[in-house]
Amino acid sequence: MMTAGPVFMVILGATGDLTHRKLIPALFNLYLKGRLPEELHIIAVSRHGINIDELRGSYRDWVRENTGQGFDDGQWSRFAALISGLSAGCKDMAGYGKLAELLGQHKEPAAGYLFYLAIPPGFVADVVAKLGRAGLLAKDDAWRRVVVEKPFGHDLASARELNGEMHKVLDESQIYRIDHYVAKETVQNILVFRFANTIFEPLWNRNFVDHIQITLAEEIGVENRGGFYDQVGVVRDIFQNHMMQLLALVAMEPPASFTADALHNEKVKLLRAVRPVPAAEVGKYAARGQYRGFREEPGVSPESRTETFAAIKLHIDNWRWHDVLFYLRSGKRVKKKYSEVMIQFKSPPHIMFPVPEGSRPTPDMLAICLQPDEGIHLRFEARVPDTFAGMRSVDMEFHYEESFGASAIPQAYERLLLDAFAGDRSLFIRNDGVEMGWELMDPIIEGFQSPQGPPLETYEPDTWGTAGADRLIGRDGREWLQGCGKKEDESGIVR
Numbered sequence: 001m002m003t004a005g006p007v008f009m010v011i012l013g014a015t016g017d018l019t020h021r022k023l024i025p026a027l028f029n030l031y032l033k034g035r036l037p038e039e040l041h042i043i044a045v046s047r048h049g050i051n052i053d054e055l056r057g058s059y060r061d062w063v064r065e066n067t068g069q070g071f072d073d074g075q076w077s078r079f080a081a082l083i084s085g086l087s088a089g090c091k092d093m094a095g096y097g098k099l100a101e102l103l104g105q106h107k108e109p110a111a112g113y114l115f116y117l118a119i120p121p122g123f124v125a126d127v128v129a130k131l132g133r134a135g136l137l138a139k140d141d142a143w144r145r146v147v148v149e150k151p152f153g154h155d156l157a158s159a160r161e162l163n164g165e166m167h168k169v170l171d172e173s174q175i176y177r178i179d180h181y182v183a184k185e186t187v188q189n190i191l192v193f194r195f196a197n198t199i200f201e202p203l204w205n206r207n208f209v210d211h212i213q214i215t216l217a218e219e220i221g222v223e224n225r226g227g228f229y230d231q232v233g234v235v236r237d238i239f240q241n242h243m244m245q246l247l248a249l250v251a252m253e254p255p256a257s258f259t260a261d262a263l264h265n266e267k268v269k270l271l272r273a274v275r276p277v278p279a280a281e282v283g284k285y286a287a288r289g290q291y292r293g294f295r296e297e298p299g300v301s302p303e304s305r306t307e308t309f310a311a312i313k314l315h316i317d318n319w320r321w322h323d324v325l326f327y328l329r330s331g332k333r334v335k336k337k338y339s340e341v342m343i344q345f346k347s348p349p350h351i352m353f354p355v356p357e358g359s360r361p362t363p364d365m366l367a368i369c370l371q372p373d374e375g376i377h378l379r380f381e382a383r384v385p386d387t388f389a390g391m392r393s394v395d396m397e398f399h400y401e402e403s404f405g406a407s408a409i410p411q412a413y414e415r416l417l418l419d420a421f422a423g424d425r426s427l428f429i430r431n432d433g434v435e436m437g438w439e440l441m442d443p444i445i446e447g448f449q450s451p452q453g454p455p456l457e458t459y460e461p462d463t464w465g466t467a468g469a470d471r472l473i474g475r476d477g478r479e480w481l482q483g484c485g486k487k488e489d490e491s492g493i494v495r
């Protein structure tokens with residue numbers, strides 16, 4: 001619910017990458033769609049002395065370059081007028097005084113204040129404490145919210161500590177922890193697909209599902225984030241957050257209502273049912289690798305042992321998923337960028353067709369294509385015409401672009417900002433969700449670092465990762481599959 005009066009969005013870290021690449025483009029798009037709060041003041045705060053014309057110019061250059069021909073100068077100038085600047089370092093208490101003074105100059109009572117911390121994670125606790133000390137988080141008639149970017153800590157203990165520090169000055173309801181994956185249209189569609197239809201949910205369990213694969217593959221390497229990534233690795237960067245959230249959405253029970261707490265309760269309940277992998281047994285459940293050339297990336301140690309690829313097998317100990325295997329994999333510098341959830345169904349119990357000895361029809365597969373080419377594919381067996389009993393897999397496909405138009409999918413940050421202004425925390429991560437992610441991933445990280453853990457394999461860029469990942473799934477008689485994109489294999493059982 002929007003309340004009347006001006007809204008102030010304070011961006012701390014306004015000259016940084018995130019503000020240029022994500023926040024300003026998303027705000028500008030929302031402006032073009034007429035969806036920003038009626039009176040919005042954006043205050044760009046940075047320790048680098050701000051010249052507002054230069055800063056607006058550098059935002060404009062970024063947006064124009066990435067918009068292409070559709071960029072409208074007039075609209076941009078009207079939008080840019082909403083942005084003002086403040087030079088203040090986030091370590092220095094005096095800066096918070098200046099900010100409070102600036103905000104105090106507006107006579108009309110504010111509807112609310114959104115503090116967006118686009119700053120390195122190590123500063124978050126201190127900045128929140130200082131915002132509190134400066135009276136900027138005071139409880140009064142205006143809402144006051146703080147948006148925080150991942151990573152939330154680097155293990156369970158530090159995440160708990162960070163949550164504890166934030167809770168000293170903020171209620172949980174004021175904290176908006178971003179996981180941009182959750183706000184992707186296709187990820188939100190998992191809920192609609194599962195719970196606004198009746199034909200899929202009855203199949204969504206151990207009686208029909210053989211196993212589930214979730215893949216988050218990236219063609220790019222670490223780019224200019226080598227130093228950061230070398231400290232973090234793929235488990236902290238992707239599995240603890242994006243992957244755990246996807247797993248929860250795919251496997252959780254239906255929430256009773258579409259409210260933030262109902263959703264978060266179900267997600268956390270699901271994560272609590274994931275069987276923890278003991279650190280000493282990580283070799284049985286996970287494989288890891290590093291792409292060739294990672295150690296030569298700027299900022300990366302030449303002796304780095306950090307994994308840029310991992311595959312993990314998990315069990316969920318509840319009635320719905322007992323004995324169903326979940327295979328998760330993610331890596332950088334693999335063959336192509338794509339993310340999907342692939343559900344493979346069980347084979348029919350009895351094959352009445354006269355198939356050759358030893359062959360079986362390919363099991364049905366449902367793929368939720370998260371990106372690119374967003375959509376849903378259902379692969380099933382069809383009769384090959386003009387054969388005696390030939391069969392082959394065919395796809396039934398839904399593509400967002402075809403059904404809703406090429407520009408239907410907004411950037412995740414648009415949705416997140418809109419929800420933060422509106423006070424809807426459904427797509428943000430609650431403290432217990434963050435902590436559960438760490439609880440499950442900490443032993444895996446520990447196992448990876450131990451000499452008894454799975455070896456760090458080198459994989460060639462532009463491949464699908466390590467042989468260890470193939471062995472991990474191969475031991476269970478399965479293989480990595482790609483359900484999205486065009487089907488390349490035309491083979492089938494033909495008689």
Ligand code: BG6
Nearest residue numbers: 150180181218237238242339371
């Ligand atoms: C970020 C990770 O959270 O997600 C990056 O830190 C990764 O390493 C990115 O590249 C992937 O997000 P997207 O939306 O580009 O798939």
